[in-house]
Each structure stands twice: as C-alpha cells, then as structure tokens.
Amino acid sequence: MIALIKYNGGNVSSVQNALSRLNIESIVTDDPELILKANKVIFPGVGEASSTMKVLKEKGLDTLIPSLKQPVLGICLGMQLMCGDNEEGNVRGMGIFDVDVKRFPPEDLVPHMGWNTLSDLKSPIFSGIEESNDVYFVHSYYCGLVDSTVAVCDYILPFSAALQKDNFFAVQFHPEKSGIAGSRILNNFIKL
Numbered sequence: 001m002i003a004l005i006k007y008n009g010g011n012v013s014s015v016q017n018a019l020s021r022l023n024i025e026s027i028v029t030d031d032p033e034l035i036l037k038a039n040k041v042i043f044p045g046v047g048e049a050s051s052t053m054k055v056l057k058e059k060g061l062d063t064l065i066p067s068l069k070q071p072v073l074g075i076c077l078g079m080q081l082m083c084g085d086n087e088e089g090n091v092r093g094m095g096i097f098d099v100d101v102k103r104f105p106p107e108d109l110v111p112h113m114g115w116n117t118l119s120d121l122k123s124p125i126f127s128g129i130e131e132s133n134d135v136y137f138v139h140s141y142y143c144g145l146v147d148s149t150v151a152v153c154d155y156i157l158p159f160s161a162a163l164q165k166d167n168f169f170a171v172q173f174h175p176e177k178s179g180i181a182g183s184r185i186l187n188n189f190i191k192l
Helices: 012-021 032-037 049-059 061-067 077-081 179-190
Strands: 002-005 026-029 040-043 072-075 101-103 112-117 134-139 141-143 149-155 157-165 168-171
Touching: 002 012, 002 032, 012 026, 012 179, 026 032, 032 061, 040 077, 040 179, 049 061, 049 077, 072 077, 077 141, 077 168, 112 149, 134 179, 141 157
Parallel strands: 002 026, 002 040, 040 072, 072 168
Antiparallel strands: 101 141, 112 134, 149 157, 157 168
16 A cells, blocks of 8 residues: 655656556555555645644654654655755754755745756666666755765756665656656656
C-alpha cells in the first residue's frame, strides 16, 4: 500500500493521479496506523510552510513522519518541511535533513517556475534518468547544497533539487508534472 499524507495541502490529487497512470494504487490519509502500515509514504506539497506545519502538528504528523522506517518521498513543500528552519513563515521543519530553507534572491526573479535541468544525480530514484532531462519546478524557497544532496539544479544559484538520507527521499520539483522523467522517478521510488 502507498500512503499519501493528507494535511489539507494542495497537489495530493495530482500525485495520486500520476500514480494511477502507472497502475499504482494509493490512499490519501492522515491516519497514523495506515501510514505506519504503508509500504511507501509520499508527502506531497503545495502550500505555505508555517500553516502547513501547524496542521501537521495538530495531527501529530510532525513527529510521525520522521519516525517512519519505510521509504518516504517528500515533494516540493513536503521536501522543505522535512528540513530545518524555514524562512517562509519563520517556522521550524521536521529536521530530517540538516539544511535550512531560504528564499531565493532577488524578489523579481521568484518564483522559479517552469522546466529546468538536473545534474549530479546520485540516487536510485534517478535510475534511467539522463542529466539532460528536464523536470518541472514551482517554488520561491530553496535548500542549499549539503552532504545529503543527490541532485542539483541551477536557478539564480545552485540548489538541492533532491535530498536523500537513509529511508528519506525528497525532491524540490514536481515529478507528477514532469512528464516521462517524472513518471520514471515516481516508479523508481515505488520499486525501492
């Protein structure tokens, strides 16, 4: 069973539809028991960091997610909330990845929206993905480059397009909106 974290954020249905196109069944849930029993967990995200963390805390998901032992994939805001301090709403994330989330400078160049290329791919979720493949981004905040960076993108400055630590994977881009490459990345995650 694949569990998609429900937290009143956007994009959950887009991810579920992308999985359906791959003939992968999933459930959308905030039930801790179902999340703990899932084979894989996806934490998708579109929204604002501080209000989303508030909902996660109210549901106890802020402590459940970091405790999970199965593969977990954070997407966009999901990735950012798996990190440390976040400049969006000055909120503390779950601290799974030891990196803070900062706003891109300068103001007139945000958000980073559209197709961009990945480089320096170092994770099994990128199996079969060429560095020339583009993926789709929509974000105003980024994580710098750290030891857990497993893909890099350059927009204004180089940033972590993907992170990996133990059973936790995270991507800043939207695989569910990234065509064939994104479908391959989702499928690679499901097959871990």
